[in-house]
Amino acid sequence: MPGSPGPTTGTSSARSLGQLASEFGLEHIGSLDGIEITGVTLSTGDLHPGDLYVGVPGAHRHGAEFADQAREGGAVALLTDAAGAEIAKESGLPVILVDSPRAALGDVSAWVYRTNEHAPLLFAVTGTNGKTSTSYLLEGILKQMGLVTGLSSTAERHIGDLTVVSRLTTPEASEMHALLARMRESEVRAVAVEVSAQALSRNRVDGLVFDVAGFTNLSHDHLDDYADMEEYFQAKLPLFQPDRAVRGVVSLDSPYGQRVVEASRIPVTTIKVVPPITEGTDDADWSVEILDEQAAYTEFRLSGPEGRSLVTRVPMIGWHMAADAALAIVMMVEGGFELEAIGQALDEDGGIVAYLPGRTERVSGDRGPSVFVDFGHSPDAFLNTLKAVRRFTPGKVIMLFGADGDRDTTKRPEMARVAAAGSDILVVTDHHPRFEDPETIRKTLVDAAREAYPEHEIHEVSPPEAAIRAAVALAGEGDSILWAGPGHQDYRDIRGVRTPYSAREEARAALREAGWAE
Numbered sequence: 246m247p248g249s250p251g252p253t254t255g256t257s258s259a260r261s262l263g264q265l266a267s268e269f270g271l272e273h274i275g276s277l278d279g280i281e282i283t284g285v286t287l288s289t290g291d292l293h294p295g296d297l298y299v300g301v302p303g304a305h306r307h308g309a310e311f312a313d314q315a316r317e318g319g320a321v322a323l324l325t326d327a328a329g330a331e332i333a334k335e336s337g338l339p340v341i342l343v344d345s346p347r348a349a350l351g352d353v354s355a356w357v358y359r360t361n362e363h364a365p366l367l368f369a370v371t372g373t374n375g376k377t378s379t380s381y382l383l384e385g386i387l388k389q390m391g392l393v394t395g396l397s398s399t400a401e402r403h404i405g406d407l408t409v410v411s412r413l414t415t416p417e418a419s420e421m422h423a424l425l426a427r428m429r430e431s432e433v434r435a436v437a438v439e440v441s442a443q444a445l446s447r448n449r450v451d452g453l454v455f456d457v458a459g460f461t462n463l464s465h466d467h468l469d470d471y472a473d474m475e476e477y478f479q480a481k482l483p484l485f486q487p488d489r490a491v492r493g494v495v496s497l498d499s500p501y502g503q504r505v506v507e508a509s510r511i512p513v514t515t516i517k518v519v520p521p522i523t524e525g526t527d528d529a530d531w532s533v534e535i536l537d538e539q540a541a542y543t544e545f546r547l548s549g550p551e552g553r554s555l556v557t558r559v560p561m562i563g564w565h566m567a568a569d570a571a572l573a574i575v576m577m578v579e580g581g582f583e584l585e586a587i588g589q590a591l592d593e594d595g596g597i598v599a600y601l602p603g604r605t606e607r608v609s610g611d612r613g614p615s616v617f618v619d620f621g622h623s624p625d626a627f628l629n630t631l632k633a634v635r636r637f638t639p640g641k642v643i644m645l646f647g648a649d650g651d652r653d654t655t656k657r658p659e660m661a662r663v664a665a666a667g668s669d670i671l672v673v674t675d676h677h678p679r680f681e682d683p684e685t686i687r688k689t690l691v692d693a694a695r696e697a698y699p700e701h702e703i704h705e706v707s708p709p710e711a712a713i714r715a716a717v718a719l720a721g722e723g724d725s726i727l728w729a730g731p732g733h734q735d736y737r738d739i740r741g742v743r744t745p746y747s748a749r750e751e752a753r754a755a756l757r758e759a760g761w762a763e
């Protein structure tokens with residue numbers, strides 16, 4: 246079942262529905278006598294027999310409309326609001342009433358799954374860019390320290406060595422707690438969780454208190470969901486309050502970092518790259534100095550209080566990846582690990598060992614142009630990745646990208662301008678058009694780039710299969726192609742249909758066809 250962590254296997258025993266109602270002081274309709282629940286879900290798509298189905302009023306439908314389907318799938322009760330109870334009154338399911346099912350979901354799930362009994366060390370990472378990278382790097386370094394780890398990220402969820410597909414960056418609270426219960430059964434000791442602003446706005450991490458919360462940066466994104474940057478910024482702040490995290494590590498590399506520090510009500514440690522990326526920020530507790538940038542790795546020195554320091558390598562390109570790795574290390578230090586022990590473990594392996602699917606992932610071999618596939622889809626992400634690629638590219642930098650349909654449209658012109666400014670050649674193509682006309686999206690991008698850089702070489706090629714082949718045909722030995730946007734994803738959303746598609750596979754095929762790879 247995609248996205249579902251699956252049922253727990255029994256070490257988390259069933260809980261009495263009557264006890265749940267009395268524990269939370271909740272009213273109910275129908276008898277709860279003898280009813281046992283083994284899980285919680287708010288989606289019939291993720292339902293397991295024995296679940297409590299939570300009927301949430303959604304953007305499109307009230308979840309209670311699916312109560313019959315839930316009962317047929319094995320749900321033993323419904324938790325919903327008064328409107329939901331009215332909708333589901335013929336379902337035959339006993340109903341527990343709450344004012345806001347979404348707001349109740351986290352605490353109820355934590356109780357059902359006993360999440361806070363023997364909880365692993367919990368790390369949360371938030372920010373516009375670098376959430377996935379920092380989470381994977383945390384997981385990688387924790388593994389190098391010999392721990393059994395868990396991961397919840399945009400790309401994948403990991404329970405030890407088992408991989409579960411991700412649908413949302415941060416799963417709904419019921420799925421999150423079920424995931425943590427599975428992790429406990431697998432004796433996971435430390436978990437890295439990517440926390441989106443949407444997750445904080447929609448109660449998806451309720452019922453959890455993270456040991457350490459990390460902030461990467463904030464820049465233009467998600468203005469389809471938030472009225473402006475200020476509202477988007479404010480959505481991040483609840484993570485840095487005592488009911489959500491014990492301590493925080495905040496990067497000062499974006500101007501918003503300083504404001505996160507000021508608004509936090511938990512002890513916060515700061516980190517920043519030197520020389521600074523953002524002028525005028527305070528000195529940070531920890532600093533990151535980039536020592537060497539190569540196509541295969543970035544080497545950096547991390548220096549902190551009391552003369553502590555380490556030098557290591559992250560197997561990714563760009564200062565921003567070193568910043569993410571350093572943030573992960575300082576989060577571990579705040580989580581109780583000794584910097585010296587971390588340094589020793591990394592030295593034994595020649596640096597950090599982590600594979601980040603579709604994060605400036607090099608898909609080319611030794612011959613021909615270097616080709617990188619990246620997930621970055623904001624102006625800031627484009628800027629950093631293009632700078633990194635430029636640094637080790639002796640020849641031309643070709644930027645291939647498109648923009649998301651039915652998502653923040655205001656960032657498109659800036660994406661195009663940044664893409665043109667940092668490249669020698671632009672190839673504009675399609676990404677997920679969703680319900681928008683792909684040609685119109687491409688036109689916005691091409692027009693914005695042309696207006697800002699009239700002399701720039703721009704090609705408009707659709708579909709992306711043809712665009713990557715066009716980019717490869719324009720490239721030679723010593724050149725680089727950066728394909729920004731699709732990253733790890735294995736589909737394209739075209740008019741609501743997820744068509745199987747992998748940019749990484751397409752890029753490899755294009756290189757083979759051009760004779761650059763076997």
Ligand SMILES: CC(=O)N[C@H]1[C@@H](OP(=O)(O)OP(=O)(O)OC[C@H]2O[C@@H](n3ccc(=O)[nH]c3=O)[C@H](O)[C@@H]2O)O[C@H](CO)[C@@H](O)[C@@H]1O[C@H](C)C(=O)N[C@@H](C)C(=O)N[C@H](CCC(=O)O)C(=O)O
Nearest residue numbers: 287288289301303304305306308311413414415417441443
């Ligand atoms: C805007 C938003 O967050 N929407 C989420 C919301 O959908 P919705 O309110 O439209 O739900 P609905 O279709 O009205 O259905 C109402 C309820 O009925 C249930 N239902 C519905 C149909 C059915 O057959 N069975 C069923 O049980 C649904 O699970 C839901 O609980 O509840 C759904 C169920 O959990 C989510 O899948 C859905 O996320 C959608 C897919 C989404 O795209 N969310 C984005 C905005 C998001 O959260 N993005 C961030 C991105 C972060 C980043 O890029 O950094 C993320 O964390 O992923």
